Amino acid sequence: MLQREILDYYLRGGERDRLSAGTGRLEFLRTWDVLVRSLPPAPAVVLDVGGATGVYAKSLAEAGYRVTVVDPVPEHVAAAGSLDGVEAVLGDARALPAADASADVVLLFGPLYHLQERVDRVTAWRDAARVVRPGGLVVAATISRFASLFDGFVKGFFRDPAFRPIVEQDLAQGRHENPGGVPRWFTSAYFHRPDETVGEVAEAGLSLRRLVSVESPLWMSGAALDGFLQEPALLLEMLREVEEEPSLLGASSHVLTVAVR
Secondary structure, eight states, X not given: OOOHHHHHHHHTTTTTSGGGSHHHXXXXXXXXXXXXXXXXXXTOEEEEETOTTTHHHHHHHHTTOEEEEEESOHHHHHHHHXXXXXXXXXXXXXXXXXXXXXXXXXXXXXXXXXXXXXXXXXXXXXXXXXXXXXXXXXXXXXXETTXXXXXXXXXXXXXXXXXXXXXXXXXXHSEEOOGGXXXXXXXXXXXXXXXXXXXXXXXXXXXXXXXXXXXXXXXXXXXXXXXXXXXXXXXXXXXXXXXXXXXXXXXXXXXXXXXXX
């Protein structure tokens, strides 16, 4: 189901602690903030596709939702399935192990940026549309086309001459690939322009509700970000004010697409 390179990346722990500090913590807090304002009330049924070790599933289960994680990495499934109130099964976003109209919400927080071909991404959207009930939500995360460019300057990756060709391909084609198939930074992925998901949603037969900037440009604020995250209430309140501002979407590391069947 997964390319060997991608599987190896996650087996090395690529997702284990990513959302617990720094820009990952900002991503989690903002994504959760969008979810609690968008999802139907518990105990709605949520299918967390590509849910990895269950970071969001754990919070959803604690809030009273009935959550099933679907992930292609066996170790992720084992970790998520060990959480209280969370079921977890092995599966592929393009052929979900779930019945038609069996979920109130489908989350696609990982699959779309590991499906480099548009036909595969639209297939994942379509299967999410099949599984979600009429009127239900599909919420998907994508990585910005410009994320590697900004990340390279923020974290000093451009000091390595091998990084620039990767970024140039990201910008030109959206296809993030590592020379020789060995990731030195992030693994193989597809980086979206914000408006690309609009077409994917429409082709899958879903209706777009909104596009949301997750981190905004604040993910590039370096050491200052840690201070903002110590008491994030003001940060979250202010970012809600600009989360749908079109001019800021591409400057966010991640964008959430909220669609409805």
